[in-house]
Structure formats: C-alpha cells, structure tokens
Amino acid sequence: MFKPRNAETIGNVISRLWIFIFFTLVYRDIHEMAVASTIEDILVGTYEGNPVTDAGLVAGGVVMIILLATYVLTPILKPNLARRLNLFTPPIAVVGVFYLIPNDPDDFVLATATAVALLTIFIISLFWQTEQSMSQVNEVRHGV
Template identity: 30%
Template sequence: MNADNKIIELNWRATLSTLWIFVFLNIIFRDIHGFFRTGFLEEIMTGTVDGVLITEELLLIFGILVEIPIAMVLLSRVLKYKVNFWANSIASVLMIVVIIDNGVADLDDIFFVTIQIIGLLAIIWYAWKWPKPAS
C-alpha cells in the first residue's frame, strides 16, 4: 500500500471514529437533558420510569446498548476494511432502531433524535463510500 492510500484509509477511519463520538455525545446529552423534565428525578427514585420497572437486567441491557457507540469509536480505528464496513453498517442500523424504538417525549427529544439519526446515516454513508484499499 502506498503512502497516499494509507493516508486516505486513516482519514476514513478517523472520520468514522469521530462520527461515533458525535453520536455518543448526543446520546449522553439527550439523557442528561431528560433529567430536567419535571418529575423525572422523582420517578427515578421510585424505581419506575414511565410505567417501566427499572431492574438490574434492564440496566444491563441499557449498558450494552450504550456500549455499542463507545466500542465503535475504537473498532472503527482498528478493524480491517471489510469487517469495519459491516460493523459500522450493522451497529448504525441497530442504533437507529433503538433510538426510534425509544420514542420521543417532547421537542428536545425530536431535536436530539434527529441529530443522532443524521450522524448514524452519515456513518452508514461513509462505510459504504469508503474506497476499497488496493491489494
């Protein structure tokens, strides 16, 4: 692989990794922003939020789901081209499904969900447009 191809590949990896950081930060700030909703902290203290009992198993599932973008920051940098393509595509689609399934409660949710989905669609686009490295 010549130096120009190596630089192009590093740029694509950096862009994908940066987009995952962008999406992850928006997920975090959407969650933090939710704490300012009237009555939300009281709900958390009861252990039931929006009628859903918060259990250890549910927290584990949430932890696994939030680990996806965290892991993709690193994996976008280290995985081989073909695996990287599939990992970014599958993880992005999965996160879009999770974000949409989570629903929107108010205008700020719509804002954050829109930004997150745009970021994830950009990841999919970059993964598909990434030039195949020369053999």
C-alpha cells in the same frame, strides 16, 4: 456525496461521528435527569410509562459499550472489518434511539440528530472502498 478527502481518513471520520453520537446520547440523558419529574418516575420504578428494570439498565449499558467500542475500533481495525462493523452497528443503534419515542421537542431534536449521524455512518460505510472490495470489483470486471 459523503466522501472524505482521502480513503485513509474514512475510519477517522466515522470515529468522530460515533463520538458525536455518544455525546448526544449522554447530553440527552443528563438533560432528562435535570427534570424533577424524571427523577420521581425513576424512583417509583417507571420512566415515561415503562418499567425501569435491572435488565433494561444492563441492556442500555451494553449498547453504550458497543457504541464506545465501535468508536475505538473503527480507526484501528483493518478497513474491511471496520466497514463491516460500521454497517452492522448503526441499524441496531437507531432502534435503541427510538425505542422510547421522544415526547419533548428537545428529545426529538437530539434523537433526530443522532439518527442522521447514524445514517451518515451507514452511508459512508456502504460506499467505503477497501482494498478487498476493490479487488472483488476488479475480478468481476476482468472475469478472473
């Protein structure tokens, strides 16, 4: 179902999906900043009824750095490490995407697109056959 043309390009495909997710999140933030009520809420110290704190802003920045690091590391790490990284990161990222439930239709569409891309990354990584996983399968089959 989610099979790239050859095994060598899986890291590049996943990396492109990460950049799609990053741009979607940035576009969602820019889109919200264009609304005057959003800026007023942030100046007051809240966003959609939740307090805006320094810790929350730092946590959001750390998550974005993790997403960008995953984008950069996926094509350059060994396939087994890249596979593990891409199995670990999407579940955490999807929690961040839906931490604040989207209340506008456009936010819901962007959050859904992000969630679908994260699910696609997870599924591709789940079925990613690395050399190490292939050798483990062969050991089980041959009883070595």
